[in-house]
Amino acid sequence: MAKTKKVERPLSPHIFIYKPIWTMMLSIIHRATGAALYVGTALLVYWLIALATSAEAFESASWFMGSPFGLFIMFGYTWAMFHHMGGGIKHLAWDIGKGFELDTVEIVAKIATIVPLVLTVLVWAIGLTII
Numbered sequence: 001m002a003k004t005k006k007v008e009r010p011l012s013p014h015i016f017i018y019k020p021i022w023t024m025m026l027s028i029i030h031r032a033t034g035a036a037l038y039v040g041t042a043l044l045v046y047w048l049i050a051l052a053t054s055a056e057a058f059e060s061a062s063w064f065m066g067s068p069f070g071l072f073i074m075f076g077y078t079w080a081m082f083h084h085m086g087g088g089i090k091h092l093a094w095d096i097g098k099g100f101e102l103d104t105v106e107i108v109a110k111i112a113t114i115v116p117l118v119l120t121v122l123v124w125a126i127g128l129t130i131i
Helices: 022-053 055-066 067-094 104-131
Strands: none
Touching: 022 055, 022 067, 022 104, 055 067, 067 104
16 A cells, blocks of 8 residues: 655635635624524514513513613614615625626625614614604
8 A cells, every 4th residue: 555645735714814804894794693683583572472461571571672771782683684684785786796896895895884874873863753
């Protein structure tokens, strides 16, 4: 049997090797917002179950959602929905073959950072004005 020489293979690049760029950071945030939406949806289900259960359960759930921590979670949930939706729209455009030019990708990434923040603040400003 011939003895084979062990081939040294390069390590796979990882996050600490790459220079952070807009699209990479948005990809990471898109995944994180997807996970956060599960938590927010579980809280929505908790609120709906409390609504269907009893007045006391609904009052307790409403107290939690109206607390500073609950409002913070709901604000973050709103931002996560807008950010994740924007990322989904961007990926839909990519699926039909649009927006792959490097300058377009950078511009869209910057827009996808600003628009969810603006929409979140706008929705909360309108909601708090109505209440």
